[in-house]
Amino acid sequence: MVEPVVAILALVVAILATLTVFSRSPISSAFSLVIMMVALAAVYGVSGAHFVAALQAIVYAGAIMVLFVFSIMLLNMNDEHNEIKFKSWQTVVAGLFALGILGGMSYVYMDWAAEKSGPVSGLWTLEAVREAGGNVVAVSATLFSQSYIQFEFISLLLLVAIASALVLAKRKVD
Numbered sequence: 001m002v003e004p005v006v007a008i009l010a011l012v013v014a015i016l017a018t019l020t021v022f023s024r025s026p027i028s029s030a031f032s033l034v035i036m037m038v039a040l041a042a043v044y045g046v047s048g049a050h051f052v053a054a055l056q057a058i059v060y061a062g063a064i065m066v067l068f069v070f071s072i073m074l075l076n077m078n079d080e081h082n083e084i085k086f087k088s089w090q091t092v093v094a095g096l097f098a099l100g101i102l103g104g105m106s107y108v109y110m111d112w113a114a115e116k117s118g119p120v121s122g123l124w125t126l127e128a129v130r131e132a133g134g135n136v137v138a139v140s141a142t143l144f145s146q147s148y149i150q151f152e153f154i155s156l157l158l159l160v161a162i163a164s165a166l167v168l169a170k171r172k173v174d
Helices: 004-022 026-047 050-075 088-115 126-132 135-145 148-173
Strands: none
Touching (some): 126 135
16 A cells, blocks of 8 residues: 555656656756655655665765756757757657556556565565665675676766766867
8 A cells, every 4th residue: 555645755756757858948857857856765765765765865866966957057058959849649659658668667566566575585685684784784785796897887877978068068169
């Protein structure tokens, strides 16, 4: 059973995501995305995943959104560049695609929820997390032992994205 607070926050997240996509101004779109990330952190917090909520607020709502706003300001996007023209068939195809993704995600979630009704198994059971010293130790042990290469690839990808934004901004200034 979903708590009413989680349902309300999920509705707020859905509305803000829609505003992010359909906003005409890149700054208001980025602002809607920041508020959506904070509301998503609240969903995690209410659900009991406090570590994930803190990561969501610090990493996504903080650092990455500052990078987005910095990129928007650096590229100096005017109102003439952000006008989007929709054709009716494109809107219908995009809506059907979004509904298909939503249906697939709902199916996967229902299947996962039915499977998760049993006890937790695997490397990090509740007892193993308690013995290790908590969630932070368990996440960092997994991140820096089993997922080290993926972590480094993501940092390299972010570095390339920052360098690309600087090259684009430099080209526009010259």
